[in-house]
Amino acid sequence: MPRLLRPLTRAVTYTRWLHVLMGSVIAWISGAVFPGLSDLTLADELLILLVPVPLVVAAAMVPSMRRAEGLQARMMLMPGPHARVAGGGEVDPGISAAPSASWRVDPGISAAPSASWRDRGRTAVWLVLRLEFGCAVAVATAQLLGLSLAMLGATDEVPDDDGLLLPVVVRGWVNIPLSLLPVLAVLVLIVVSGHVMARAARRLLGPSPAERLADLEERTEQLLERNRIARELHDSIGHALTVAVVQAGAARAAADPEFTDRALEAVEETGRAALEDLERVLRVLREDGRPASGRPTLADAERLLDSARASGAQVDVEISGPLDRLPGPVSREGYRMLQESLTNVLRHSGPVPVRLRIAVDEARLIMHIRNSLPRANGSTGRGGSGLRGIRERATLLGGRATTGPLDGEWQVHVELPLG
Known part of the structure; x- marks a missing residue:
């Protein structure tokens, strides 16, 4: 009743x-x-x-x-x-x-x-x-x-x-x-x-069917945007934390005041850059529009290399081709792939020699990152979401990315079309 x-x-x-x-x-x-x-x-x-x-x-x-x-x-x-x-x-x-x-x-x-x-x-x-x-x-x-x-x-x-x-x-x-x-x-x-x-x-x-399709497309765009923002935060914040952990451990092991000052300076710069990225992502979430401007590109890759060098890694860089003429999506996603690659080096291999080759021609962008594997054991410990994110970014841009050990070294090879 x-x-x-x-x-x-x-x-x-x-x-x-x-x-x-x-x-x-x-x-x-x-x-x-x-x-x-x-x-x-x-x-x-x-x-x-x-x-x-x-x-x-x-x-x-x-x-x-x-x-x-x-x-x-x-x-x-x-x-x-x-x-x-x-x-x-x-x-x-x-x-x-x-x-x-x-x-x-x-x-x-x-x-x-x-x-x-x-x-x-x-x-x-x-x-x-x-x-x-x-x-x-x-x-x-x-x-x-x-x-x-x-x-x-x-x-x-x-x-x-x-x-x-x-x-x-x-x-x-x-x-x-x-x-x-x-x-x-x-x-x-x-x-x-x-x-x-x-x-x-x-x-x-x-x-109507047209309205349902438009609503489905909008929801798909929202999910893709959330996935992109999650990758952005993972790459940026993860890189900053990795650098901070590596620098803190190296400074404690060195017990050298001068080295400690350099390590703290590197941590400060990396943390400031991560806070800028975080503020930018939060601004995108608060606003209706999603402006791409302000996101770092491969033209800003020098700060990533400086951060890796400050952490003790020996980075050998060879760049051929105009990075400043890359299409925006390719340059921005390429920056994130490079950031994730260097983060993985510091996280899993420590301050080891790294060789970075970036080539730009009329049709594609090629990035090749190789570093020595830890001598203690042959395991890479790299099967997480970072490498998967690199492959996903490459696929979304119509390119490809391969990661894994090769001849006693770890390599990340990325090819992105410019069209």
């Missing part, structure tokens, strides 16, 4: 009923003008139902009408902050949401203007449905409530049942409990009619 009565405790049940009744207003206004609302014949009743149809169909041809109806349906038909449900949310049949989701459940109703004749047609069907269904619910509500009042009046005299489709045939005090039945029928009508309109709204005002 409590479950059956639960819909009656929800505010959205009554906003849905109000929404249904509002759909019939234009019919009653039109009927008041012609043919009038008193002494109606069957033909007059049909006119009241049919005369407004061309008007609402014409209104549906206006693109913004779909947006107006969608917003109204979202606010009045869908559960929201006005729904009296524990936790502030509610999920109707046909809507899926995680248990922890709040009232911000996707209602499945579009709030965009009509973009095609198909959208206009669906909007027209929706408006006609609102009109006719609203009239039917309004008449049924009035008849049931009138029947209940007539039954109460039949306790001591002949009831006034003018206009009622179901006349009262019983007289006496027995009508008092019986008069509750039409009221219960009204409550059932309120719940059922609201549920029917909510389902119809999802079908007729729901996103």
Whole structure:
């Protein structure tokens, strides 16, 4: 029983009923003008139902009408902050949401203007449905409530049942409990009619295939952006922490004040660069746009090399070709790949000799990084997300990256097309 009565405790049940009744207003206004609302014949009743149809169909041809109806349906038909449900949310049949989701459940109703004749047609069907269904619910509500009042009046005299489709045939005090039945029928009508309109709204005002595709593309872009930001933070912060750990360990082992000063200076510079990267990423997250400017490129690779040298690594660099003329995406992603490669060297091999070759020709960028493996054991310890991120970056740009041991050394070979 409590479950059956639960819909009656929800505010959205009554906003849905109000929404249904509002759909019939234009019919009653039109009927008041012609043919009038008193002494109606069957033909007059049909006119009241049919005369407004061309008007609402014409209104549906206006693109913004779909947006107006969608917003109204979202606010009045869908559960929201006005729904009296524990936790502030509610999920109707046909809507899926995680248990922890709040009232911000996707209602499945579009709030965009009509973009095609198909959208206009669906909007027209929706408006006609609102009109006719609203009239039917309004008449049924009035008849049931009138029947209940007539039954109460039949306790001591002949009831006034003018206009009622179901006349009262019983007289006496027995009508008092019986008069509750039409009221219960009204409550059932309120719940059922609201549920029917909510389902119809999802079908007729729901996103079109083009809108669903656009929404899917937007979500894909958001996921790709989150993945890119995660890689950015991993590369930048991971590099800074690795340099700090290596420098701190080397300074403690050296026990040389001059070396310690240099190590602290390198840690400071690397930390400052990491904070700049972090601030830039946070700024991208806060803003709607995602400007690429400000991200380091291969033209800024010298600071990575200085940081690696300050950590004790002997970096031998050979660059051929104009780095400043590389396309932005290639140069930025190349910087991150180089940063991750040097981080892996310091993390897994320590301050060892590193050979870096960067070549730029008319068609591609080639980076080749090789370093000595630790002599203690032949394991590389490099199977984490960093190397996987290098390969993913190369694949997204249409290139390729290979990593692994070769002739007693560790190599990272990257080829990126410039097109």
